[in-house]
Amino acid sequence: MQLLSKNKNKGIVLSAIVSAIALAVGAGIFKTWQLNKPCASKSEKRIWGTCYKNLAVEPLVIGIASPPKEEDYSTLATYLQKQLNIKLEIDRDTPYGQNSQRIASKEWDIAFTRSPIFSIVAEDNNYFGIATMYPDRPLYYRAALYVRADSEIESIADINSTTTIALGSPESAPTFHLPIYTLYGKSLKIGTGYSPTETKKLVKLGNVDIGSSRYDVIKNDSQLRIIHLSKAIPGAGVYLSPKLSKEDRNKLNNILLNAPAEIRTRANYGDTKIPDYSELKKIVFRTESIISCPEFKLSSLNLKKTVDVFCKRQNQPQNTIQGQVTEYTVSTSKSIEFKVVTPANKVFRVIVSRQTLNQIPINPIDAVDEFIQIKNVAPKRLEDGSWQVTVTEPNQLALVGDFSLD
Template sequence: MSRLRRFFKLCLVGLIAGLLLQAIGCGGGTVSEQPMRLTIGLVSYDDGASSLEKYERFQTYLAEQLKAVVELEPVFNEIRAVEQVRAANWSLVFAPSGLAAIAIAEANYLPIFPTLGTPNQKSVLVVRDDSPFQTLGDLANEAIALGEPGSATGYYLPLYDLYGLTLEKVEFASTPATALEWVADGRVAAGALSEDDFQQYRRGFEDGAFRTLHASRAVPPGAVLISPRVDRNQQQYIEQAMQNASSAVTSDAGYIPNAAPPDLSQLIALVEKVRPLEARVKEQPAVLTISTDGLE
């Protein structure tokens, strides 16, 4: 009799375990109900704390709307940002135009909204006001500062415009403010940064300390992009939530919910054209030519 009871007890335990596993496998149990997790990537240069504050309302809103765990991940230079998008580690990216071009071309990110900012951004090469240089050609055999790879206005656009020159060396400034500091103290003859950043950061120096030697072609603003790893259905929920956000939320986060994402195809093509120059930039002297008919 005891063996029979033990047999029925084992059968009952097995039946209960089987029912539990079936419920979990079918999504019928709470064990399988994991919230969506989203990581938002930001490039914040040297103002990381204030950048996070700007996105906190958006972070809270998105978490509530999607019943998701939403994390902010700021990085302080384009090099780290490029690494993150190439690995598709960020679910959403608030990307300046250069990083957006790389995310689209190399990591299959999808642009969904334009970011706020100047519609037609330009890169400027800045010199000290007392500099003798008047044209790009005057920078031959001089040291200059570029931004880091991944920046359209600090790196790709000026590199394109400097094609054909031989430079003494190229220094890489991690922030636009650093590029201006190097120009001011004579470490480099010229520094590249966006026109908007120049107007912002020049305020930290004496009036009339700098002048613009050259301005590049215009490029579109940045974009909000979504990772190819995000499920298509989740993507629709994210886009809808972002479209329905209040103006206070979208303004803080810096995107335009009722506009088409920017067309970055020309910038993507320009980035591809200057790729062969990237190895030359690290040499001393930096000979910015390639063994073809040029970049056009």
Template sequence: MKTIISRYFLLINLLILIGLLATGCDDKQQDINSEKLTVGVVSYGEGTVSLEKYERFKDYIAKQTQSIVELEPAYNELQALEQIQRQNWKIVFAPPGLAAIAISKELYIPLFSMEGTRGRQRSLLIVRDDKPIKTIADLANKTVALETAGSAAGYYVPLYDLYGLTLAKIRFAPTPKTVLQWISEGSVDAGALSQTDFELHQREFSTTKFRILHTSRSIPPAVVLLAPTVERNQQQQIQKAMNQAPGDIVADAGYVPVAKVPSYDQFIKLVDKVKPLEEQVKKTPAVLLNQKSTTP
């Protein structure tokens, strides 16, 4: 009888111990935020070289917020725009064109300004120096290369500056480098890209002499955005963690915690003005006129 009672109490104690262990495991699971945070970046097909600088940032945010964090590249603005429209990206390192759409249409929240605040970005219209094209008006009935929708310097701003012209055709380049390649080989008469991208890639075409036909108005710097679907407490955790991140992580990710977040109000208005042209740019010839208005 004593043996049976002893075994009974032993079984009870064992069950209690298992219950305590299970509860401890559940508590640990609850410490990890089950909602995945996806960090979106545009890498222009440069693969791991472009993504390596975000790896430590990803690991740091995961640790600080106790969340599952994944890094997801898009290889051009069009792919990135799709992810933003679906709100798949929770944290976005957004170039200006994407930022304008994300803030105005998808209600993303700007958290930090990125590098480039020391000098505003600009869009350039580039031609080969041996072309007899001297003004924007000379591009009438010519073929022009733009980048894909979502690019500020390669799409929205040049469309604004080209307003009123009829172009023979618009070709859409997947990367800024492709724009220069097409200009160099003569398959387009002119192309648009950012000043930074032009300075970066023009040396790769040593046999071609390029000329800047037009320099645009200034474009606001890129920003780090947060999706509106991120829960409020987690939003505060992310913002605090990014503010307090070590300098090397901040430098690699390329944002500036102490910089003022730029206003996008005026740039969003510019994007809205050229949006009606998007059906025209797909046509041949491309008549860059808004039928409902006489001005862009």
């Protein structure tokens, strides 16, 4: 009996060893399969379990954030094609206001941001900075508010409800974000979408009281007088998409930075370290919060209507919204936008800053498919029929358990 017992034990041990080996082999085979299985899209390639864009199948896309001269980047494109022997496209016709979306959706493999605002979008979406733009300019510059030389406005303190100011595009740091940040708490008449040349002309003709510009552009104009200088603003950068493999990024990095000087000069980039955008991000966060105020409608700003550059929270209606988070996206100012669907199939786009989320706290990834409650907000109807709300305080938003869908 003892002999039988020993043999039985040996059999159990042997069986366990065989099972363990089989499991290990099976796990290894499964892991190998996972690492080498085809990607969902034929335009991607798998490297160590992660899918990246396959440049042997899909063209490399160079995105340029504002319309430059075509020849400035066609020369670079020709050089890259020669070096890499791949197909290549240049996207230089995207409307300026849509550049952020192109970057956020990773449609650009190489992003020439041409504006620090788009550089922030690139960093927020995990792009890799490799160079700065406009190497012939200082890495940091200042924005200025200016008036006509004979204006009675001496400083920001002289601005009142009848004062008019012409601003640039909402994607411009010196002609939009810095002025809005500086004017916080004021009430005045604001026009937007003006080019620097148009603004300067309006101020000189006396049609507008105040203009905004880069300081170096107007500092020597004797017909104008500066009434405010901003803190230093970082310039723009060149970025590589996270959808490219590390090998492809390294190859592009070396080719771009070692391109002939003439090509780099025409494409306006140089081998300089990407600047620090942390302070500018804080400014953009403040301006985005102002733009989100229900009473501050960007589309209705004009030089005839006085607006408050601050939120009147006490006048907002007290609403409570409950719904399920179906997705989230990263916005341009370190904020998160949740798509929330209510039991009545009403769609809300809920904008929340990362700072607020950290105070709640809520992790955006964990919030998907969960139910949330939003209180004390003022929904704004959008053109597509959905609603937009902005959460500015931690107590306005909370995760809740599943609620009745009756």
